[in-house]
Amino acid sequence: MARIALWMRWLKVLSFYRIWNLLLLSLSYYASRIFGKAYHWGLPYHVSFEPTTACNLGCPECPSGLKQFTRATGKLNVDHHADWLKSMASHLVYVTYYFQGEPFIHPQFLSLIIEAKKHRVFTATSTNGHFIDDTNAEDIVRSGLDQLIISVDGVTQEVYAQYRVHGDLEKVWSATKALVEAKKRLKSSTPQLIFQCLAVKPNEAQIPEIFTKANELGVDEVRIKSAQLYDYENGNHLMPENEEYRRYRQVKNGKFTLKNPGGNRCWRMWSGCVITWDGKIVPCCFDKDAQHTLGSLQTTSFGDIWKSLAYRHFRNSILTNRSQIDICQNCSEGSKVWL
Secondary structure, X not given: OHHHHHHHHHHHHOOHHHHHHHHHHHHHHHHHHHHOOOOOOOOOOEEEEOOEOOOOOOOOOOOOOOOOOOOOOOEOOHHHHHHHHHXXXXXXXXXXEOOOOOHHHOOOHHHHHHHHHHOOOEEEEEEOOOOOOOOOHHHHHHOOOOEEEEEOOOOOHHHHHHHOOOOOHHHHHHHHHHHXXXXXXXXXXXXXXXXXXXXXOOOHHHHHHHHHHHHHHOOOEEEEEEOOOOOOOOOOOOOOOOHHHOOEEEOOOOOEEEOOOOOOOOOHHHHEEEEOOOOEEEOOXXXXXXXXXXXXXXXXXXXXXXXXXXXXXXXXXXXXXXXXXXXXXXXXXXXXXXX
């Protein structure tokens, strides 16, 4: 029933123009792959807004948690967000409110969701669950948020904290219970609640128990995600023993490589982009430190950035020699991410 309700939410955000735009994006993407030259028709159907770069945890493979950014820490201005979103809303189907950082640290986070729902787009975010409780659970449900991913990387504190450093698993369980109860009280099918487990060596033995816990709490879905590891070539202490859970495979010389490097293509470059808290446009979620900024909404319209020479050059570089682009060398394009 929850999945049917979710599909109905997706259908409600579609319009003739949005469907036509999706068709244009797909045609231009495949034409570019066939001819080896970047053609681009249409505008992105999906963007990610970064509410904040701040985070309360210290996860070992996350530059936000490790405080390793060269860019400034800050939060998305709600007025700027409203203006930027309005300029793009006609072609957007899906908006993710997450990039780096913990979204619910933003003091006005739910106002971002409420603004997006005015434009009839599907909204989603991802959280570590530490800022959700009985006091704001109903507000989250009332905001209209369509999908909420909760990071659950273990079912015991000892295992969970090996990746979610400084995290408190009891707060995650309490947040989940509060959201489930709020949905029941308000008779709401949304947000769809998803437990997401990043499969790493410390938690791989507990993965079956995460499904059990989700069922016990009334969570709608569980997703197991292979982990992106920055230092993987010689192995990594976080790499799971079970090869099924790995994004990497071991080759004859004992080194590790991506199971599927993806080739000279990337649908993300045609379908969407990421907008940092201060309005920078970066090509995708793998550019965590915004090293490949293609423009700024502080000074330039989104349409001009999307059709710019810089963007065209970047797309062409994807089509000709993607393996030489630093953020693409450990990318999930073509890899099995959801297990």
